[in-house]
Amino acid sequence: MERKNRPSSIAMSPSLPQPTVSLEDNIVTARLPSGDSCQVYLYGATVTSWKTSDNTERLFLSSAAALDGSKPIRGGIPLVFPVFGPPPKDHATGQLPQHGFARNSVWEFLGKNSSESMNAKADDTVKLDFGLSSAMLSEDMRKKWPYEFGLVYSVTLGKGKLEVQLHVQNKGDKAFDFQCLFHSYFTVKDISKTTVSGLEGASYVDKVRKVQTFTEESSDIPITSETDRVYSTPSIPPITVKEGGKDSLTCTRDALPDCTVWNGWEDKIASMGDFEPKDAWKRYLCIEPGAVSSWTKLEAGDAWEGSAAFEAKL
Numbered sequence: 649m650e651r652k653n654r655p656s657s658i659a660m661s662p663s664l665p666q667p668t669v670s671l672e673d674n675i676v677t678a679r680l681p682s683g684d685s686c687q688v689y690l691y692g693a694t695v696t697s698w699k700t701s702d703n704t705e706r707l708f709l710s711s712a713a714a715l716d717g718s719k720p721i722r723g724g725i726p727l728v729f730p731v732f733g734p735p736p737k738d739h740a741t742g743q744l745p746q747h748g749f750a751r752n753s754v755w756e757f758l759g760k761n762s763s764e765s766m767n768a769k770a771d772d773t774v775k776l777d778f779g780l781s782s783a784m785l786s787e788d789m790r791k792k793w794p795y796e797f798g799l800v801y802s803v804t805l806g807k808g809k810l811e812v813q814l815h816v817q818n819k820g821d822k823a824f825d826f827q828c829l830f831h832s833y834f835t836v837k838d839i840s841k842t843t844v845s846g847l848e849g850a851s852y853v854d855k856v857r858k859v860q861t862f863t864e865e866s867s868d869i870p871i872t873s874e875t876d877r878v879y880s881t882p883s884i885p886p887i888t889v890k891e892g893g894k895d896s897l898t899c900t901r902d903a904l905p906d907c908t909v910w911n912g913w914e915d916k917i918a919s920m921g922d923f924e925p926k927d928a929w930k931r932y933l934c935i936e937p938g939a940v941s942s943w944t945k946l947e948a949g950d951a952w953e954g955s956a957a958f959e960a961k962l
């Protein structure tokens with residue numbers, strides 16, 4: 649018997665606009681139907697751009713940043729692993745470069761995962777995964793840090809939001825210590841009208857005042873001179889950047905007890921060859937969530953995960 653084409657009894661949901669993701673010239677670009685977008689270089693898995701739907705660039709990127717893989721990218725979100733700052737000479741990371749090797753290694757793009765596939769109504773986030781393992785390091789770097797590891801770095805773009813998450817796995821047969829941090833450079837309109845709240849009561853190491861430890865007394869910290877502080881906030885409250893008294897960005901954290909607040913101010917920025925334009929110290933602030941005030945020990949076979957979510961408010 650001849651079968652007639654009949655309209656399907658299953659109602660087809662109208663197709664929703666989807667996030668787009670492209671990989672071109674070793675740069676991954678993601679865009680949401682809302683207009684939010686981000687860009688990630690495979691070099692360092694460095695997020696170099698995060699734009700919200702109003703087309704506002706939320707990350708500061710130096711116009712003199714090396715984007716050719718010759719040195720870490722100045723601006724965006726360089727990833728610090730397995731050591732923050734100059735490595736202590738008496739530690740297993742002692743031979744590594746400042747801030748480790750993650751920001752100057754070429755990562756692999758592992759693919760995207762949009763929320764649409766899990767929930768047909770949601771088309772407003774896309775997760776980009778990047779991988780780096782010991783086998784991908786140069787021989788020189790493997791000698792300097794001879795541990796077997798696997799990193800998965802996930803960057804999730806949402807409406808007005810960007811979340812970064814690092815998963816660290818010890819794939820070898822000996823334990824290792826690490827530190828990690830998201831070295832995020834945010835744009836601000838005017839540093840003299842910018843304050844940071846959420847750190848009252850936290851202890852901090854002040855690198856400008858020759859590495860002394862203090863307790864933060866201010867509920868709203870103004871940035872009025874060179875600032876380079878590593879705050880330790882075990883209770884992990886949200887941190888808020890305010891501009892002209894209004895919330896412009898919030899940062900919530902998971903498993904990251906520390907946060908560096910850095911602005912090099914006029915003289916230090918003048919001495920940094922890859923930081924341009926020279927007056928841009930007035931228009932950026934680094935808020936760097938991480939786990940850096942002590943070492944995280946990862947036993948053979950164990951894994952660890954930490955994340956930070958940034959939400960644009962203005």
Ligand SMILES: O=P(O)(O)OC[C@H]1O[C@H](O)[C@H](O)[C@@H](O)[C@@H]1O
Pocket residue numbers: 746747855876877908910934936
């Ligand atoms: O020049 P880099 O190695 O990228 O470091 C830039 C800055 O990173 C962190 O914020 C440190 O706390 C600062 O002391 C350092 O100056």
